[in-house]
Amino acid sequence: MRFQLLGVNHKTAPVEVRERLAIPESRLPEACKRLAEHPSVAEGMIVSTCNRVEFIANMRNGTGDLREFIREFFEVDLAQFESHLYEFREDEAIRHVFRVAASLDSMVVGEPQILGQVKEAYATARAVGAVRSQLDQLLTRAFAVAKRVRNETAVGSSSVSIASVAVELAEKIFGTLNGKSVYLVGAGKMCELAARHLLAHGAASLFVANRTYDRAIRLAQKFDGQAIEFSRLFDTCDRADIVITSTGSPHFIFKPEHGEKLMALRKNKPMFFIDIAVPRDVDPAMNKIDGLFVYDIDDLQQAVTSHVADRKKEADKAEAIVNGEVDKFHARLQTLDVVPTIVSLQEHLEIIRQAEIDRVRGRLGTMTTDQELAVEALTRGIVNKIMHTPISTLKTAARDPESTTVIDLVRRLFNLHREDEEKEIATLRSGRAPTPQASPQSSSPTISQKTSDEEGRN
Amino acid sequence: MMTLFWLRVALVCYAVGLLYALVALTRASEILSKVALHASYLGMVFHLVSLTEAVVQTGQLASASVHNAESLLAFLIMVCFMIAYLVYKTTTPGIVIFPLVFLLTFVAASGQQPLVFSSVAAKHGWLAVHILMIFTGYAALFLSFGASILYLLQERALKSKSASGMFSRLPALQVIDDIGYKSLMLGFPFMTLGLIAGSVVAETTYGRIDYLDPKILLSVLMWAVYLLMVFTRLNAGWRGRRAALLASAAFATAIVAWIANYFSGMHRFIAS
Numbered sequence: 001m002r003f004q005l006l007g008v009n010h011k012t013a014p015v016e017v018r019e020r021l022a023i024p025e026s027r028l029p030e031a032c033k034r035l036a037e038h039p040s041v042a043e044g045m046i047v048s049t050c051n052r053v054e055f056i057a058n059m060r061n062g063t064g065d066l067r068e069f070i071r072e073f074f075e076v077d078l079a080q081f082e083s084h085l086y087e088f089r090e091d092e093a094i095r096h097v098f099r100v101a102a103s104l105d106s107m108v109v110g111e112p113q114i115l116g117q118v119k120e121a122y123a124t125a126r127a128v129g130a131v132r133s134q135l136d137q138l139l140t141r142a143f144a145v146a147k148r149v150r151n152e153t154a155v156g157s158s159s160v161s162i163a164s165v166a167v168e169l170a171e172k173i174f175g176t177l178n179g180k181s182v183y184l185v186g187a188g189k190m191c192e193l194a195a196r197h198l199l200a201h202g203a204a205s206l207f208v209a210n211r212t213y214d215r216a217i218r219l220a221q222k223f224d225g226q227a228i229e230f231s232r233l234f235d236t237c238d239r240a241d242i243v244i245t246s247t248g249s250p251h252f253i254f255k256p257e258h259g260e261k262l263m264a265l266r267k268n269k270p271m272f273f274i275d276i277a278v279p280r281d282v283d284p285a286m287n288k289i290d291g292l293f294v295y296d297i298d299d300l301q302q303a304v305t306s307h308v309a310d311r312k313k314e315a316d317k318a319e320a321i322v323n324g325e326v327d328k329f330h331a332r333l334q335t336l337d338v339v340p341t342i343v344s345l346q347e348h349l350e351i352i353r354q355a356e357i358d359r360v361r362g363r364l365g366t367m368t369t370d371q372e373l374a375v376e377a378l379t380r381g382i383v384n385k386i387m388h389t390p391i392s393t394l395k396t397a398a399r400d401p402e403s404t405t406v407i408d409l410v411r412r413l414f415n416l417h418r419e420d421e422e423k424e425i426a427t428l429r430s431g432r433a434p435t436p437q438a439s440p441q442s443s444s445p446t447i448s449q450k451t452s453d454e455e456g457r458n
Numbered sequence: 459m460m461t462l463f464w465l466r467v468a469l470v471c472y473a474v475g476l477l478y479a480l481v482a483l484t485r486a487s488e489i490l491s492k493v494a495l496h497a498s499y500l501g502m503v504f505h506l507v508s509l510t511e512a513v514v515q516t517g518q519l520a521s522a523s524v525h526n527a528e529s530l531l532a533f534l535i536m537v538c539f540m541i542a543y544l545v546y547k548t549t550t551p552g553i554v555i556f557p558l559v560f561l562l563t564f565v566a567a568s569g570q571q572p573l574v575f576s577s578v579a580a581k582h583g584w585l586a587v588h589i590l591m592i593f594t595g596y597a598a599l600f601l602s603f604g605a606s607i608l609y610l611l612q613e614r615a616l617k618s619k620s621a622s623g624m625f626s627r628l629p630a631l632q633v634i635d636d637i638g639y640k641s642l643m644l645g646f647p648f649m650t651l652g653l654i655a656g657s658v659v660a661e662t663t664y665g666r667i668d669y670l671d672p673k674i675l676l677s678v679l680m681w682a683v684y685l686l687m688v689f690t691r692l693n694a695g696w697r698g699r700r701a702a703l704l705a706s707a708a709f710a711t712a713i714v715a716w717i718a719n720y721f722s723g724m725h726r727f728i729a730s
Contacts, residue, residue: 169616172612172616172631173616174632266695267695268695268696268698269695270631288617290613290698290699293616295619
């Protein structure tokens with residue numbers, strides 16, 4: 001495992017830098033392929049969104065640096081970006097991938113899009129064969145971690161962009177948005193975004209009034225709505241339950257006297273004004289009228305902020321989950337490491353050897369010490385000769401990203417159990433276990449003895 | 459008396475509901491809300507047992523309901539609350555309902571002196587109709603009143619733009635409004651029919667109706683306020699502050715009319 005992660009995100013780099021490193025979707029497969037083909041890289045993938053560009057790789061050796069690839073791929077002098085780059089290795093890289101997938105590193109913590117984006121990046125890299133074994137496991141685990149965070153914490157239970165806060169408030173007023181109508185005054189981008197959210201949550205009809213009638217028509221068509229000439233605004237807007245204003249008007253468009261009239265026309269049915277224009281389009285005095293609720297951009301922003309504060313606690317919970325998962329994943333990769341497999345393979349055969357000697361000892365009768373040693377040497381010799389090739393193959397495999405497949409295969413062939421693995425990790429951690437270079441002879445008899453005892457009990 | 463015993467068991471159950479109402483004012487608790495709900499179910503069962511036993515004991519629906527007026531009213535309010543819960547999946551009206559139910563049950567359970575009333579009136583089927591109808595009307599009115607209080611709270615929270623504390627857990631404004639509106643509309647026919655049945659009882663019992671009797675006057679006044687509420691709601695869509703004011707007025711007259719029981723010569727059904 002030699003994970004390396006290099007990237008820029010919304011926190012470390014301004015958009016001018018991020019766009020220089022961003023890779024358009026169309027070029028992503030090619031980029032992944034080239035990343036994986038880079039001499040120092042075993043596997044690699046690239047996450048490129050509007051808020052982040054990250055290169056994640058499983059390196060062939062400890063000396064490789066992803067910067068080489070970036071320099072070659074973009075043909076840029078990386079020095080100018082150096083202050084914006086962040087780099088993580090091993091456990092830190094694992095943690096970062098988990099955090100990104102769980103949306104803990106997002107601009108809006110908990111927003112759900114990032115998980116989809118990471119999944120897409122993974123699928124792209126996988127499709128071109130750039131992600132195969134360990135990186136594959138890392139990402140698969142990251143998706144599971146993201147799911148855990150979503151299920152076990154309230155992070156992302158309600159997202160916090162302005163548009164979704166508007167939806168939440170509307171639901172607080174109207175209960176369900178089913179069948180409610182939305183009236184856009186002005187055809188700005190934010191207006192459109194809020195309308196999209198409201199419609200996605202069940203709002204039934206849409207009206208658009210704009211000073212430039214053409215734009216009203218265009219926006220209305222997008223949502224299957226109805227365009228209305230600006231001069232008819234006050235004759236028609238009593239039909240709307242939710243009014244979103246975003247015009248460039250320097251004065252208030254909606255004043256309290258309009259509000260009174262609207263309430264009379266609507267038989268006091270509540271009405272929600274979302275004013276995202278600066279300067280404002282709706283007189284805040286309208287909020288005082290019964291049944292009218294007026295929120296301007298600052299009110300919405302404030303609602304967003306109070307959400308963020310609530311979420312801090314949940315985010316802490318999520319971080320704890322991520323930390324636990326990093327440890328677990330680390331341990332899992334260790335079990336897949338080649339050392340424990342060699343050790344348990346040796347132990348397995350040693351048990352067989354011992355058992356066979358015990359079985360025939362009775363028939364051999366009393367043996368001299370020399371004879372005992374000869375039998376010992378004979379059996380050991382056979383075992384070692386047979387073991388030689390598989391063990392060297394395993395050692396070579398350890399340097400290859402496909403190693404997990406080979407290791408799995410060996411484990412399955414010799415029926416090496418996970419229990420053993422876990423015990424071995426423990427011994428490995430305590431530092432008493434043999435190194436990969438250890439020869440079969442050096443495997444300590446106490447370990448084999450313990451194992452055979454346990455086998456006997458089973 | 460077993461009736462009283464079961465009623466007291468029910469009272470204990472409602473006390474849990476009351477606790478919920480008090481705690482809910484400061485902070486929400488999912489568990490407590492569930493416990494309160496189950497305690498209320500249980501309380502209603504005991505309550506029903508108590509009421510049934512009262513009917514069996516006296517053998518007459520009418521006299522049983524007069525004896526257990528507060529108890530019956532509390533039960534009917536709980537029924538309304540439960541219907542609202544089943545439809546809207548919210549227990550928040552309980553904040554207003556539970557204290558009221560507890561109070562009524564408490565009054566009933568602390569043991570009341572049986573009213574003596576003429577056998578003529580008691581045998582009258584109209585009396586039972588009168589009591590059941592009026593009480594259902596009362597219960598609906600109380601629920602509507604509770605809803606309009608919640609509406610005011612929620613409206614204020616939304617307008618002040620500080621959706622925090624208990625307000626963030628109130629149901630949506632329109633849902634509260636719907637509860638208030640539906641219970642108002644449902645209660646009105648009951649109240650009207652109840653009053654008609656009452657006047658039939660009075661006429662057949664006394665041969666005439668004393669329109670200056672405080673009970674009669676207040677009952678008619680309450681009905682008028684109720685009518686006004688329905689009217690403004692249907693025509694002008696009054697809700698929120700104005701509806702809450704009207705509901706409070708109706709509620710107040712209802713209470714005064716209730717108290718008037720003790721001053722009304724006519725309503726005591728005393729054999730003269």
